Amino acid sequence: MKKLLTSLSIVFLISSCGSSSSEIKSASSDQMNSRDKIRLKQYKVEGSKIYTAYCANCHQQDGKGLAAVFPPLAGADYLMEDLKRAACIIKNGQADEIVVNGETYNQMMPGNPITNLEIAEVLTYITNEWGNEAGLTSVKDIDKWLQKCE
Template sequence: MQNFKRPIFLILTILVSSCGSSPNKQTADEEPMDRRTEIRLTQYMVQGKSLYQTYCSNCHQADGTGLAKLYPPLAGSDYLMADLKEAACLIKNGKTGEIMVNGVSYNQMMPANTNLTPIEIAEIITYISNSWGNKAGISATRDVTRWLKNCEDSEN
């Protein structure tokens, strides 16, 4: 059933995105996006939001504000936006130990999500890095695949 949903979703995304004529959106580095990238960004944002709600929002909250001093915010997070490559590794492999986010110390374990595929991680990263005031553009699946390989290599 899951394999059936992706093609339908892609067709719907293309149809919705092609309605009307809007100027090219800008990425975080202010370069105009081509139409294909704009459609992919829209798809990644929708899928990423759904995956975020399933895997991340329990701790980081639906609005990305985190949970008190237990779980760090993703909204406006200096830690997240400083290194999206590390974010891919954290999502896949989890993390233990202290981190500093926006000047506040957090020391809760983040569980690993080893069942997530590179495209799902790319969708989550794209969603969280372009929501709640964050602006980073699309995190491509090929990049996330390389990032995940690099974090595996650094563990060995």
């Protein structure tokens, strides 16, 4: 009888541990989502400052650009269809003619002397502002994308 009670206790203990483990896994997933949400907010705040310092003179504070001279970022198909390309342009600049929302632009954009973290922040900001919705751009993404810039 003692052995039976001991065995049942062990089985109960093991099964209890198993369910705790799955609860821990889902708590970790929820925490990860919370961390990403917090990071998204932080990146947008910091990205806004970087945008004001480096980008707003040409693309304007409202992201609408300047007539036929500087392209908009607000609702810009060119921006939203290829974030890797956008990261490369932020870092290295752009001298080629581009078409944004059906309009042709050929003004040169200089590269910016900012870190990969700052690129992630400003790209997160501009791709989640003015009706754009792309979510968080991580520093890992930026590191990977910048290695492949053409």
